[in-house]
Amino acid sequence: MKLATSAQMQALDQTTIRETGVPGVVLMENAGRGTVNHMVQEFGPVRGKTVLIFIGPGNNGGDGLVIARHTLQQGGFPFIVSLVHLEKLQGDAAINADICQNLQIPYILCLNNDDIDILKKKIPSLNFAHPVHCIVDALFGTGLRRNIEHRFATIVELINNLSTNQHWPVIAVDIPSGLCSDTGQTLGCSVQANLTVTYGLPKPGHYTHGGPSIGKLAVVDIGIAGASINKMSLQGKVLDKDLKKTMLPRSRKGHKGSFGHLLVLAGSEGKTGAAILCGQAALHSGSGLVTLAVPKNLNPVFESALPEAMTVPLQKSVHYCIDSDYDLILKLLTNKGGLVLGPGLGTNSRTATLVKKLYCRVSQPVVVDADALNILSESPETLLQPGGDRILTPHPGEMARLFQTSTTAIQRDRVKAAAWLNKKCILNDQEIITVLKGAGTVVCSSKGKWAINSSGNSGMATGGMGDVLAGLIGGLLVQGYDPLDAAELGVYLHGLSADIVAGKSPFGYLASDVARQLPAAIKDLQQHNAFLGND
Template sequence: MFLVTANQMQEMDRETIESFGIPGLVLMENAGRGAFDMLIRKFKDNKINKVAVFAGRGNNGGDGFVIARYLMEKGIIVTIFLLSSKEKVAGDAKINMALAQKLCDRSQTCFIIEIPDGDAFQEQKASILLHDLFIDAIFGTGLNSDVRGFFKDAIELINSSTRPVFSVDIPSGLHSDTGQPLGIAVKADATATFAFAKAGHILYPGNRYAGDLEVIDIGIPDFIAQEKAINLFLIEKKKIAACFGTRKFQSHKGSYGHLLVIAGSTGKTGAASLCTNAAMRCGTGLVTLGIAKSLNQSIEPQVIEPMTHPLPETGKGFLSDNCFEEIMGLLKNRQALALGPGIGTREATKKLVLSLIEKSNVPIVIDADAINCISQNTNVLKKKKAPAILTPHPGEMARLCNLSTRDIQENRLKIASQFAKDHDVILVLKGAQTIICLTDGRSYICPTGNPGMASGGMGDVLTGMIAGFCAQGFSPENASLAGVYIHGMCADRLADDVGGFGFVARDMIPMIPKTIHRYLL
């Protein structure tokens, strides 16, 4: 599914009107009618006799006037609270305001009330609350500054009421590109958006403001969208399912790849176990775990099917940089490398990580401590010989970019995409709606997953899955997308079974083949 920015949507609107010749009034009518149809379906079980439409002076308000007109024709009492003077309404919105006014002049069930300032808003607060449902048509996708004044008061009133809320195109106050509230934003139960979903609908926290989202076809020709350089997508199940084929009857363990995992150190053997076992469960034919030799005996009972390879260490339980040549020898017969879960950040380990990233000739998934090991030397990524996939959480990403975690969370897509392009890597920025950014500028947002995943070890499982898919022959892009999507699906199945509290990373591992079988094959 395409996801577009505000500028891209504005450009497609303009081209549809100016180049293809579809009038803006037709697009607005299609939008309003489609939104009305969704509203009626969504709230069919609610007792709705009186609807309040909060309309701004722009095209979003114009859409609100169209919806109001259809509601009137259905016999519903409608009050349009115009958060402007009528004189400031222009263009297609002005035409639809005039049409609504004509209906109001002929009916006792329709009213347009001007609210040009804060005093007028205070006078109307009591009457606003007499309505059964609120329609938010104040601001559209073009808003890029904080909501202030009586607009803020209106949104506060909408959010504090118990009435169902229906937003037009995007909840007012929500940034269309980032999903961040601009000071304050409407918390909608449902949102009808037009032509394409916007990034802000999907990115956290925007998805928590939009409620149930539906995309309304308003008549923008397909070729106009296809000609645009749209590079943001929502991962869809059909794309992931297409990564899997039927296994040949005459095949063996060597047919499905051999993965090398370098993981674990004193106190962090669990990370090695989780990563290695997850790789096996996603269908990898063979997995070998390379671990500090003093830990080998204790880890073997935790990894039954995978093999282990004891490696030289410095200090008890920490890898030495002297094991570099030995690991490179192992890689000659491996198809992918998972590097980092629980390996620590000692100086010898840092040297080893830098050398492996630079010299590995197979796709490498860089996670956890390996990310921390390169945080002061990200230029090593530009020296690599093979594709690299980084899987940081926001804190690790902050260290990579020398920014605060807050900076990362407020600009996840922009920062992750730029890092991927600058360093020629696939960047998997974990979190609510994990983002996968590719080297060519394309980015994907993952819709699966839930807060139950907020516990230790989840990232180790993900690393094993992505690396396992790489070893099986998936492209690095497909391995990243499949790993993230299925990882979230497994968590969603667990949440359905046991709730969102208390499931742990090892609970995810047996869910991997079940999820693939049930939903993707």
């Protein structure tokens, strides 16, 4: 599914109004009605129950007023808490305010702390008369750019406390108030929703830092014309089960030579585990053959740990890989579909020389991870001189080192950070893809496309997960996926595999558990897809 920034969504609304003649008040009506439908679907009928609806200025408040009216129509008892004088609302929101007043839907103004104290005393009586069904957060929408403060912050705190103490579900209109829809950053404080109903298209903030505040996400079609979406050529999307469409068929007559051969250059003394995890994931991805090029003294470790993989001891590399084995590595790359470079490699100066040579000279696609990224951070000019397509897989700390900034700065706007190459000139039109790992992993291509992942869970916050991801992406590369598809599919399958594991143990599982579950994740994704060909 496509993703839209706040500005893009606003432009889509205006385009629909201008080009199709659908007035904004109709779009607002569709939004409010769709929200009530999801409320009922998730939490049961509203008939005979109170729905507390908190509204603020702007169209988000207007959506809340539509929700109040549809709640009334379904036999519920809407109670509006307005943080703005209703007569100060404008446009479509003002139209719905007039309708609500004509219908004599009860409301209270909360313009100061005294008003809020009155509200706190009134809520128990509302609940006694008609049990509270849910709380609707229609305070601020996707246009919020400044911190929530003062009485608005007090109201957000009240909503969260009522939800926690009374176990009343919270439904957020478009996005929980206090979250930046473009970055997911909390602007001072934010509502913690159980269900977020967004309109038209999801926003980046729904999948980045906003995850815990979002709850379940539902998307309502409010009547935005598909032609308008196509005309805008949106570059962002969410990685979800639609990725099954990108999965390549596997011939029933295929053999191990049919599904690619990956070379992994990884491991050093004390860091053999990273290379082993990388190799395991590559094998479980469905690649036909995997070869590990490793320091010769460590070869016995790899031979016993990964019997399904081939290993090549690098004769001049004893405890870590060095540039003296560059020619041998180039020879090993013959007939290989790709290279994974970096897991557990170490940062010795001679290893660094080798990494930079391979990055700039190897024509096959290369997944660049871990220590290889740390090496490149010491000579950032090298990043713009790839010998072929490259997939960089940094976590926020590695990304910060690459650009001599702080992890906080990277996390502040993850999409912007991952899109660092969008305006750079890459030699020979090579593609560099950045996979910024973390909750809501971001995948960005130097050619402008970007995506945010929807799979995965907090149990993945443990060592070795990045090594598994690097091997998985490498394994997909050699099976014939183009680099961007390999990166996107790899990221989603990585998270999906962890979600399968978390179904039994929400945390405490290992990176190797995720690698072993990759075949199950692939099966899950391709359930409704003709993954196996008939040839």
